[in-house]
Amino acid sequence: MIDKNRIDKVYRQLEKIGVEQMIISDPVAIFYMTGKWIFPGERFLGLLIKKGSEPVLFLNELFSFAEDCGAKKVYFKDTDFVINVIRPFIESEKILGVDKNLTANFLLAMIESNIAKNFCNASIAIDSARAIKDEAEREKMRISSNVNDMAMDEFKKLLRDGVTELEVAESMLGIYKKLGASRYSFDPIVAFGKNAADGHHMPDNTALKEGDGVLFDVGCVVNEYCSDMTRCFFWKKEPTAIQKEVYNLVRSANEEAEKMLRAGIKLQDIDKKARDIITEGGHGSEFTHRLGHFIGIEDHEFGDVSMANENLTQAGNVFSIEPGIYIPEVVGVRIEDLALITEDGCEILNNYSKEIEVLG
Amino acid sequence: MIDKNRIDKVYRQLEKIGVEQMIISDPVAIFYMTGKWIFPGERFLGLLIKKGSEPVLFLNELFSFAEDCGAKKVYFKDTDFVINVIRPFIESEKILGVDKNLTANFLLAMIESNIAKNFCNASIAIDSARAIKDEAEREKMRISSNVNDMAMDEFKKLLRDGVTELEVAESMLGIYKKLGASRYSFDPIVAFGKNAADGHHMPDNTALKEGDGVLFDVGCVVNEYCSDMTRCFFWKKEPTAIQKEVYNLVRSANEEAEKMLRAGIKLQDIDKKARDIITEGGHGSEFTHRLGHFIGIEDHEFGDVSMANENLTQAGNVFSIEPGIYIPEVVGVRIEDLALITEDGCEILNNYSKEIEVLG
Numbered sequence A, B: 001m002i003d004k005n006r007i008d009k010v011y012r013q014l015e016k017i018g019v020e021q022m023i024i025s026d027p028v029a030i031f032y033m034t035g036k037w038i039f040p041g042e043r044f045l046g047l048l049i050k051k052g053s054e055p056v057l058f059l060n061e062l063f064s065f066a067e068d069c070g071a072k073k074v075y076f077k078d079t080d081f082v083i084n085v086i087r088p089f090i091e092s093e094k095i096l097g098v099d100k101n102l103t104a105n106f107l108l109a110m111i112e113s114n115i116a117k118n119f120c121n122a123s124i125a126i127d128s129a130r131a132i133k134d135e136a137e138r139e140k141m142r143i144s145s146n147v148n149d150m151a152m153d154e155f156k157k158l159l160r161d162g163v164t165e166l167e168v169a170e171s172m173l174g175i176y177k178k179l180g181a182s183r184y185s186f187d188p189i190v191a192f193g194k195n196a197a198d199g200h201h202m203p204d205n206t207a208l209k210e211g212d213g214v215l216f217d218v219g220c221v222v223n224e225y226c227s228d229m230t231r232c233f234f235w236k237k238e239p240t241a242i243q244k245e246v247y248n249l250v251r252s253a254n255e256e257a258e259k260m261l262r263a264g265i266k267l268q269d270i271d272k273k274a275r276d277i278i279t280e281g282g283h284g285s286e287f288t289h290r291l292g293h294f295i296g297i298e299d300h301e302f303g304d305v306s307m308a309n310e311n312l313t314q315a316g317n318v319f320s321i322e323p324g325i326y327i328p329e330v331v332g333v334r335i336e337d338l339a340l341i342t343e344d345g346c347e348i349l350n351n352y353s354k355e356i357e358v359l360g
Helices: A004-016 A029-032 A083-091 A104-112 A123-132 A137-155 A165-178 A193-196 A241-259 A268-278 B004-016 B028-032 B080-090 B104-112 B123-130 B134-155 B165-177 B191-197 B242-259 B267-280
Strands: A023-024 A043-051 A056-062 A072-076 A095-098 A118-121 A189-192 A212-217 A220-222 A229-234 A291-292 A301-305 A318-321 A324-326 A331-334 A337-342 A345-348 B021-024 B045-050 B056-060 B070-077 B094-100 B118-121 B189-192 B212-218 B220-222 B229-235 B293-294 B301-305 B318-321 B326-329 B331-334 B336-343 B343-348
Touching: A004 A029, A004 A123, A004 A189, A004 A345, A023 A029, A029 A043, A029 A123, A043 A083, A056 A083, A056 B045, A072 A083, A083 A104, A095 A104, A104 A118, A104 A291, A104 B104, A118 A123, A118 B104, A118 B220, A137 A165, A137 A220, A137 A229, A137 A337, A165 A189, A165 B212, A189 A193, A193 A212, A212 A331, A220 B191, A229 B165, A241 A268, A241 A318, A241 A324, A241 A331, A241 A337, A268 A318, A301 A318, A301 B331, A324 B267, A345 B189, B004 B028, B004 B123, B021 B028, B021 B123, B021 B191, B028 B123, B045 B080, B056 B080, B070 B080, B080 B104, B094 B104, B104 B118, B134 B165, B134 B212, B134 B220, B134 B229, B134 B336, B165 B189, B189 B191, B191 B326, B191 B331, B229 B331, B242 B318, B242 B331, B242 B336, B267 B301, B267 B318, B267 B336, B293 B331
Parallel strands: A023 A095, A056 A072, A095 A118, B021 B094, B056 B070, B094 B118
Antiparallel strands: A023 A043, A043 A056, A189 A212, A212 A229, A291 A301, A291 A318, A318 A337, A324 A331, A337 A345, B021 B045, B045 B056, B189 B212, B212 B229, B293 B301, B293 B318, B318 B336, B326 B331, B336 B343
């Protein structure tokens, strides 16, 4: 069903950019508004919203469904010219906001058919609304990260001498499912030894051996909301001096950044806090990415914690805090939690220990 | 590396629609042209092609790679306005062809920045080229379907009284991988009993029982090319009269349609052949979809075998022949092969038996 509070949030954002009508085509955004997943593949899907009018959902009859989703349903066939189906509902003398993900075949057809006075990318309205999680969403984010905490305990048990990253990774989905998740929020990263120093590393046939660091960057989807956490362990041997130095510096950057979190601070200042700690520790150039990204229904949502983002945190934001240090061919450590900004501070959604832990 | 024959095929198609420059953004189309997979997520990716000029690949430096792909590489950063990076390479007084999948955020920015005189969806040029497989592609399609034939034998062995569709489906990926496939070409359909009569059925907790029909619609990716085959079996009991009637009618539609295949015939006539057989058998209204779809790097590619498609078959086309009959709550049967149109006839890429087979 159309969520009245969410659609009102979107209307308020549309007002700010001077757009009175918008066609939303991204299945994720439509799920956010209606609670209904529709995946039309290459076929058109659109939810038209106009303040004061009932929303209208345009969809191919192949994807028809019986239940009420709070929008008037307008079906079309493969043989219909979909622009003609949409046209009667659009105020042609006004701007039409479209979704950033609307594909060129449909957008060019709309432009050539003059169904509106002009077109603009209005996704910021939905992105801004989605960046502020309501209470139902916050609870789902908590549960998803709680499952991720439990899964991390199981993932550690998959380690043994000679096991490959791929073997470990391939067992993870089953563990998540047993714990109540429906799927990965992203393909898990399992990196042994120096592989952890490669930011693009995907699990391969590297076998685990004594002295390796082990990096798990993992997340799942529970009730359609994502978790995402990174932890690093050591296999069968106390960390070397450099492993320990890097680990403690990353941990300190993670913890100090989390301590400052509350509503009303600049996102770039959070990144700076973590980056300064790592830079002062002599590893600034090896922290090669932004501190964090927003997350929710998707693993990466609009908004980030980076030097470039001057926006202020708001209650309801959920983002990752994930400093890392990567010394090629030597060591890589990243420690990542999800943080929820609340009305009176912040909740860290992961509760998994960050103490140095030697396994095996 | 840019495949010279493929890019020439695309240029010939662009000439037909009067477009002299095109930006290709679909990762699949870029793979087709260059042999290189790049997945930039929400970031811009574009391959600019102009006859007589070296192709130019625009990509975010996060996705930089060392090897030569046959195109000039132009990198940009997250902080660059990508339109300004592209602009110097575009002939602004001419039409710019864009990819049907280019997203609105980039297309609207291009339009607002006037980087070309006009914009059109030029994907037909690539789609038409991709619809005609060259010899290397044909060989990959043969191998992929060959793996699919071998996998079907293994999938049958997963059946036992009480096993659920989900349990069977979850074992399939491992079997494909052992046989040399890299992934599914689509999520496998496993349907027991009356579930096979539901065209949208996804594997669930339905348990196999004596007398059930079993439908497997499955495919894998080998060397980046897809297979796709459907077979139906019967569990522990000879088919009933209606099961047998429907099976034999579908088989006859499949086989008669395949017999007529050669270059130069209308795609709609192939659909008609199969549809007429099923209609004459009294089940026309229960054959609820088109006869087939084109396939290659993607499971569903541009082109289909349907009543609406007046185009002629050409040597190098690969498409499915998949008639089906679905009697709700009673029985569902579909029999699907992939067919390759050749210079002197046709090759059916699947060799799996279509004889009625009672398992268990």
